[in-house]
Amino acid sequence: MSRKAFLPRGLRGMLPLAATAMLAGCATTTGSGATRVYCGAAAPIRWSLSDTDETIRQAKAANAVGRRLCGWR
Numbered sequence: 001m002s003r004k005a006f007l008p009r010g011l012r013g014m015l016p017l018a019a020t021a022m023l024a025g026c027a028t029t030t031g032s033g034a035t036r037v038y039c040g041a042a043a044p045i046r047w048s049l050s051d052t053d054e055t056i057r058q059a060k061a062a063n064a065v066g067r068r069l070c071g072w073r
Contacts (some may be wrong), residue, residue: 039070 047058066072
């Protein structure tokens with residue numbers, strides 16, 4: 001007695017493709033030079049008292065990335 005597949009035939013062939021596509025999103029860019037390029041072009045962002053709270057928050061977030069990737073102080 002043969003066992004029927006749970007998924008229709010056309011859909012069964014799509015599963016490996018879908019799994020591959022999902023795992024591709026987990027790929028890293030190690031060695032791509034992106035950090036070197038970013039650190040060569042970016043600089044800490046400064047703000048003034050006249051900037052909005054949102055602008056200051058965004059500048060602090062961008063500076064946190066620079067500290068982590070580029071070693072800014």
